[in-house]
Amino acid sequence: MVNIKSYDKLFQILDYVKTNPNVKLQTLVEDLCMSKSTLHRIVMELVDYGVLLRDGRSRTYRLGPKLIDYGTAVIESFDIRHECAEAISELNRITLETVHLATFVDQKILYVDKRESPHNIRMYSMIGKEAPFYCTGVGKAIMAFQNIETIESVLKKRPLVAYTEHTIVDAGRLKQEFETIRREKVAFDREEHESGIICIASPIFNHMGEVFASISVTSITQRMSLARLESYKSVLITSTETISKNLGYKVTAEDCGFLNEV
Amino acid sequence: MVNIKSYDKLFQILDYVKTNPNVKLQTLVEDLCMSKSTLHRIVMELVDYGVLLRDGRSRTYRLGPKLIDYGTAVIESFDIRHECAEAISELNRITLETVHLATFVDQKILYVDKRESPHNIRMYSMIGKEAPFYCTGVGKAIMAFQNIETIESVLKKRPLVAYTEHTIVDAGRLKQEFETIRREKVAFDREEHESGIICIASPIFNHMGEVFASISVTSITQRMSLARLESYKSVLITSTETISKNLGYKVTAEDCGFLNEV
């Protein structure tokens, strides 16, 4: 790849100003090793574009409002289905199992896309249907990462109805399960929604560090054990992490710490 | 100003992709009147920087996650956020309503921080978005305290579009409203931007006596009346006055007199 020098310079400047807001021209000259006249010309131009903002009083520069424009445009342009289309096809190809994409809208978990297993025996589609938040992989993967107010609010509204003998119907146990999910970064459905159906699911983070979607790999106990399903964990997490990154999510040192901040 | 050609091209491309997401290289060639090889080289480079994102399947481009980085950095660089972090958390705790912090940059009102109401039903964030200056609490609270030149300049640039039946679309009436806001030190949004949404907002003064930020408490008519919202007036004003004082603002005898001086 032949670097375009002017873009190298541009992003060098932007990155520098990003980490050192309110910087003077002279400081840029010293730290970026470019000539004063060159930097002056570039910086003036960038101010003109609104990419940098100049404080007339202190003669300092910081990133400008035009970048907010671009940033919000990116965020709005994300259609999670589009974003995940390739990834879930890939997962489907690798696992040969049914892959679901769900998203969190209006305090509901909704299936928004899927790829069928070639072994699939069901005829109906889940797309558009709601997934119970407490007994499905996609549901638990999303809910585990919501703040406590949201969890309590949903718990209050929706009773924990037992679909199978494995359904978690105790709120306390469910919260413990959420803790495990946050730690492990995957949620299992151990025949909690439907007998004979198991799945592994992983959350998708947006740029705010919020979980608003998840992907699951589903199979049937006839053909697949939980242990074998767990072997898909790394490939699944790789998928969701890539998507999260594309959405602007920055992985922080403390994986679950963000929950307390929000 | 001597334009830097490479930056002209860059921002031409970014602006185009911003308004036309998921665009093909060929389309760029046609609409931007650049040669295919040049565009290809630039676009590859931008993908490399993360400024553009390429969908491998459809071979289309859209704005990339790097721009989210820059955008959020800009928003976070407003130190008014730090200054107000505690205050808006406190207001949120007291009122249990959504609290917004907005600031005035480049003749635009931008939301820069918020605390969600526990009752919140919306999934999207306003942070980074522009607030219309004439039909939002934060907008009116800031604009009311600008000098007449700024007001006229903004009025000339931005048409008063009716978002709801309550939107003030007459410049004269708006200026009268600004007078009331200066006198009362709070601005109300009476479903002027969105039906069913009301808010009360108060300005923040800097050490020069200029208003450059504001805080609002937002609710919905289903749950809250304007009269009840007004009961938050004193606690809201206490908050903003404390912040203004922390920023070095000295309250003078004639509360609104400064307008004529500036």
Next chain:
DNA sequence: GAAAAAAGTTCCAAAATACAGAACTGTGTT
């Protein structure tokens, strides 16, 4: 408050870079 130092701004010839067309490769369609 004057002088000096530092920072910011302008100009232009030299040099480095980006450009465009052509040729080539890959992909999808009829």
Next chain:
DNA sequence: AACACAGTTCTGTATTTTGGAACTTTTTTC
């Protein structure tokens, strides 16, 4: 299977960018 269309690579040429020097403005120092 062949064709058309979109994407990719290459290279000499021409345009753009560069940085030193000179100049202006601002800030600091005495």
